[in-house]
Amino acid sequence: MLLFFTLGLLIHFVFFASIFDIYFTSPLVHGMTPRFTPLPSPARRLVLFVADGLRADALYELDENGNSRAPFIRNIIMHEGSWGISHTCVPTESRPGHVALIAGFYEDVSAVAKGWKENPVEFDSLFNESKYTWSWGSPDILPMFAKGASGDHVYTYSYDAEREDFGAQDATKLDTWVFDNVKDFFHHARNNQSLFSKINEEKIVFFLHLLGIDTNGHAHRPSSRDYKDNIKKVDDGVKEIVSMFNHFYGNDGKTAFIFTSDHGMTDWGSHGAGHPSETLTPLVTWGAGIKYPQRVSAQQFDDADIAPLMTSLIGVPFPLNSVGILPVDYLNNTDLFKAESMFTNAVQILEQFKVKMTQRKEVTLPFLFTPFKLLSDSKQFNILRKARSYIKHRKYDEVVSLCKELIHLALKGLSYYHTYDRFFLGVNVVTGFVGWISYASLLIIKSHFNLIKGVSKEVKKPSHLLPCCFVAIGILVAFFLLIQACPWTYYVYGLLPVPIWYAVLREFQVIQDLVASVLTYPLSHFVGYLLVFTLGIEVLVLSFFYRYMLTAGLTAFAAWPFLTRLWTRAKMTSLSWTFFSLLLAVFPLMPVVGRKPDISLVMGAGLLVLLLSLCVVTSLMKRKDSFIKEELLVHLLQVLSTVLSMYVVYSTQSSLLRKQGLPLMNQIISWATLASSLVVPLLSSPVLFQRLFSILLSLMSTYLLLSTGYEALFPLVLSCLMFVWINIEQETLQQSGVCCKQKGSYIQFSYNTDITQFRQLYLDDIRRAFFLVFFLVTAFFGTGNIASINSFDLASVYCFLTVFSPFMMGALMMWKILIPFVLVMCAFEAVQLTTQLSSKSQYSFITLCCQELYGFAGDTMCYILFPLLIPLRQLLGCTAWLFIYISASPNRLWILSDPGLDLNLSHAIRACISHYVIVMSMTIFLVFLNGLAQLLTTKKLRLCGKPKSHFM
Known part of the structure; x- marks a missing residue:
């Protein structure tokens, strides 16, 4: 499992890096001869x-x-x-x-x-x-x-x-x-x-x-x-x-x-x-x-x-x-000077085109090389000859017009050769995507065989012909890349699909059993689940383009308990779920963060946190165990941290309005709060809701320092919904007939927790994984479209520093973005625990499978988004087009336009690229966020003495 886990992480890194090799390579070429106008210049200095x-x-x-x-x-x-x-x-x-x-x-x-x-x-x-x-x-x-x-x-x-x-x-x-x-x-x-x-x-x-x-x-x-x-x-x-x-x-x-x-x-x-x-x-x-x-x-x-x-x-x-x-x-000069200058400009760009074409031709097999037909050698010669003839006959306007035509053709040719390998690389990455999605899905199905009913489990020994065929394919691909002197990254993209698809086809028996199982499944149920899953993925994809789709999804979530028997079993929990889902649904409808700063909303969020803290402290005062003093001390420290954060935000804002700069004491408090935010929760009790609330308090103190307006309320509302999610999932599990040994409020976060009854995955677990994906996307886009650079507001970091430092400021903004992610992942840790997804010996493996359910949805979104980057005319012959056509709504097909024949990508293509990078980053960061969430929820530090078990 460790090998599979490492392999999965490596593959996602490759997918992430591929976008830069395909779309963000340097346009520079070298080896041109400098060109200048052979006439006296009008100015000596500029x-x-x-x-x-x-x-x-x-x-x-x-x-x-x-x-x-x-x-x-x-x-x-x-x-x-x-x-x-x-x-x-x-x-x-x-x-x-x-x-x-x-x-x-x-x-x-x-x-x-x-x-x-x-x-x-x-x-x-x-x-x-x-x-x-x-x-x-x-x-x-x-x-x-x-x-x-x-x-x-x-x-x-x-x-x-x-x-x-x-x-x-x-x-x-x-x-x-x-x-x-x-x-x-x-x-x-x-x-x-x-x-x-x-x-x-x-x-x-x-x-x-x-x-x-x-x-x-x-x-x-x-x-x-x-x-x-x-x-x-x-x-x-x-x-x-x-x-x-x-x-x-x-x-x-x-x-x-x-x-x-x-x-x-x-x-x-x-x-x-x-x-x-x-x-x-x-x-x-x-x-x-x-x-x-x-x-x-x-x-x-x-x-x-x-x-x-x-x-x-x-x-x-x-x-x-x-x-x-x-x-x-x-220019205020002679027509001859203008004509000569434009001619020089055209020749200078044409030189780049020639060098680019030569470089491409040298690394491509002759029978595979397709030259840029609009600017052949003969056409270049004819245009240059005609331009010189026009200059000789003083037809200067015609020279300018002809040179502009040559420049536009040369720029098109530069773009053509610069993107020459784009389709080849894109097809390889898409092939790898499909293979990895298929393999991850087959692994889950194979490991949790109760998803397949009434099918023979006889395993046939794989034929030796299959590995031989894939070895031969790999050798052919490597040889093809070698004789074309391709960069080493091309070998990665070209060869990666080979072992992935070999692993998929090795599971032919599982595929056969799955097909047989699907055929025995009621058609109406199968079609219903497929439609719901497709609709859910579609809403996720659309949310990358239209934030209000998150509102639509959360509204659907709010109605979920009333469409099931949850309403009859847990009325208050269902009402709480509906209330906080609708409350969270308001945020995607609000303006992007930073456009309308309002410190009063930050202060209001801080007061709400203090009010919740007061309720928790009051409940702790009623306890009589020996650890009450330590728990109270931790919560009081967090309350003090929240109060200081509110003071720093207000004080810094006032100081900046008076143009007195950032007070040194405020800066020290801000950095100290940030540094302690990941340590103080480890001092709190590992009892589920107490630890989650402690994490919320610590992270909210930092988030307040990084807020400028309504977004300060976002983690608070999101966390409330996460607390309800934990309870409602436990109710769902009891409804399905699985007995819970403890109530959620008494369960402890600990790797030593042993649920002796190993439980297989149900369809509800797929829904839980989808909820996780949706909440992560909501955490990402809930307060702004951060796929756009201009959504960042530098005022967010003024409590920490005001002197321009792009990397430090960027790191602080990134941490602000990740805080809602951490809250969601910690809640998911609790969901895994309260729904009894693991036993002592198999906890890590089931966690991996649940993460792969997320990865399946994330990879599916990548698979949708990545081909959108490839020009439509190149996709017409690609089988991936069928998948895109089914999964993409008709009003989004305009994205599949060619980025144009200039050197800049169109806005739609750039948007797809940024969304692709976001999804891949989320898939990769999920692994690290999962580790951080486990650290925050399971580890326990003590102010003094040795740690002891302390159930309430």
């Missing part, structure tokens, strides 16, 4: 202002008095330059946004995951191609364009990371630091001959990264006075810098200025997803080489297009991996 987190509407719209928040930039728009709206791409985060702006391509997820502090630069950029670049700003952004740059010509000046404090009194200091240091730099250059000569060279770049607006947006939200005032501060600073440049260079008219943003921000102060408030950013350009004044259409304009614009202005080679399309409408 100044790039990036106002981090600035929304387009916040800059362009007038305030309530009809005045501009940025009068200097407004004047530029009206009289000096060109402006428009650029579209940033998901994820709308700082690193990928800046990479798109400065390097001209959309970075893959694996690179983003490398971190913020020490990122190796593995790509070419405008800064690397420049003669010199000087940059000022955040230490999280600047190093990525300096490290790895060829030579020593990219200089960075950063402030300390501690300045990025969301609780600081004045976040605009981040921007004034940049402006002041730029002015000091030029003042110093007047007295430094070496530096003075460098900044008078051509092809140089000055980059000013302005983080104040983003910081104020996170801390106070974009509608706040702080955010809007910061825009005015930036506008004043830009005005001073422009004046200084003009004065320093004697108004030579050779400086180009670009003002833009890497991403926007939602109304609730977050970013990362694809809402228009996050993706629409301003672009204002003026100075040398820029047409004036006009608004340029932004229909097809992306932030990656800014990189070729900047390279054309100062005459440096296009970044080698840039996929941006030069926006010629911004």
Whole structure:
């Protein structure tokens, strides 16, 4: 069993990792020749202002008095330059946004995951191609364009990371630091001959990264006075810098200025997803080489297009991996210059296409290689020849149009070769999914043979032909991958289905018995159970797309006791189940967490916890056993922890509103509460409901510290439903005729518990496993769609830290997400115990089987979601399509569209990918959460003396 358990965990890790190999591989190729326009450039130098987190509407719209928040930039728009709206791409985060702006391509997820502090630069950029670049700003952004740059010509000046404090009194200091240091730099250059000569060279770049607006947006939200005032501060600073440049260079008219943003921000102060408030950013350009004044259409304009614009202005080679399309409408130059620049842009992207095609061709068998037919070698030659002919005959508009056509074809070709193996890998993973689901199901059926009635149990010895066939298949697959020089991960995905399906077919006798058993089963009952199971899975899948489906499911749960005999046996328990199911059903209908913070609701949740604690303490006071003092002490400690958490939340909120930062004492209390939350429950009694309530109190103290609004009530309501679930399952077991030796309130959590009567699995156990899946999904999506990055609210962690630390903040948010999971898993431990699912010798095996019932539902959801990622036209010949068609509702089939022929996945495809990753993560984390739940429920620490058994 340990081997099977380890194998199952390993297989799920492989399934989880497959999504990154299939959809998140690096788009970078190497080996291209730098290309630049062979004409004099209009500008000698470029100044790039990036106002981090600035929304387009916040800059362009007038305030309530009809005045501009940025009068200097407004004047530029009206009289000096060109402006428009650029579209940033998901994820709308700082690193990928800046990479798109400065390097001209959309970075893959694996690179983003490398971190913020020490990122190796593995790509070419405008800064690397420049003669010199000087940059000022955040230490999280600047190093990525300096490290790895060829030579020593990219200089960075950063402030300390501690300045990025969301609780600081004045976040605009981040921007004034940049402006002041730029002015000091030029003042110093007047007295430094070496530096003075460098900044008078051509092809140089000055980059000013302005983080104040983003910081104020996170801390106070974009509608706040702080955010809007910061825009005015930036506008004043830009005005001073422009004046200084003009004065320093004697108004030579050779400086180009670009003002833009890497991403926007939602109304609730977050970013990362694809809402228009996050993706629409301003672009204002003026100075040398820029047409004036006009608004340029932004229909097809992306932030990656800014990189070729900047390279054309100062005459440096296009970044080698840039996929941006030069926006010629911004240029104030001759038609010849525009045509030559667009031709260079087309050749530069075509070079990437050629390298990508060559790489793919070298690792594919000749008879299997399918070239991109829309851009054959002859068509490339004809387009380039025709473009050169147009330039020669001064048909410049035709050149621009023809080059844009070539660029679009080359981008389609890049996408084609980048995703060349996607279908092959997808089919392998789907095959592995089906095999694993089948094998796990057969194992449960084989181990619990009373599910099969009236069928012969004679076991036939397997034929030697079967293993020989699978060995031969494995050798053929490995040879096929070897001669194509595939990465080692391809061997994992290609060979994994072989042993899985061998294990499935070895159980042919079980399959045969199962079919015979199904045929003897009443057809109406079988169809009924199948329909109910399919409907349940469908509701789970739909809940990933529509949160309100959880409300529908919980409403159905509320009616469950009245559809069975439970109502007649346990009226109060049934009414409690219905009440808390309906109460929990309200949460998925509420707005996503973080959009409307309300500390009063957090305080209310804390008061409810204290009220429940008072009831428990009162009941403990009535006890007369020798351990009452220890139990009271533990509960009093937890009550004190809850009170301190409420104080810290209120005190921190007040301090931040006064812009006095996070008090040190509050920070110490918060971290101490978090550290003790997993230890204090181990001091409480192992009696079932006392231990569960102790776990709730400890985790609620931490959850209050991480809450900003109504979500603070969620774990409390969820736990109440879990307590009722434990009782109602015990009633269900008694109803089925199984005698319970003890009532739930007297059972202890302990591995020493021995239920001497071993019980087989019933259909009710499948329902219990489904309930577990549903409650886990509810715990995940109940208070927000955390599949979306912008659902995270940084204000959740302000009781612990306010200085920007992405990994620490991410870890705290992840723990907030996991707390409801832990509560559900602890309750399921109690359900397993009270429904007598195990004996002393077989507890671990039955636990594994119950988890596999969960895994079956989870894997089924993955099996539904994963093929949705594969383009429809590739699925038409795949047998998996039948399963999807049956299990998927018609209104969801639009998801099966091709992600498009651009380099970015469509919103629907990205959503499917995130949902797939969530389900796989849940399946994997379930193992660890189960271990954590067992630790919290079964282990006992004592304040003094030796542990003793103490039934009530």
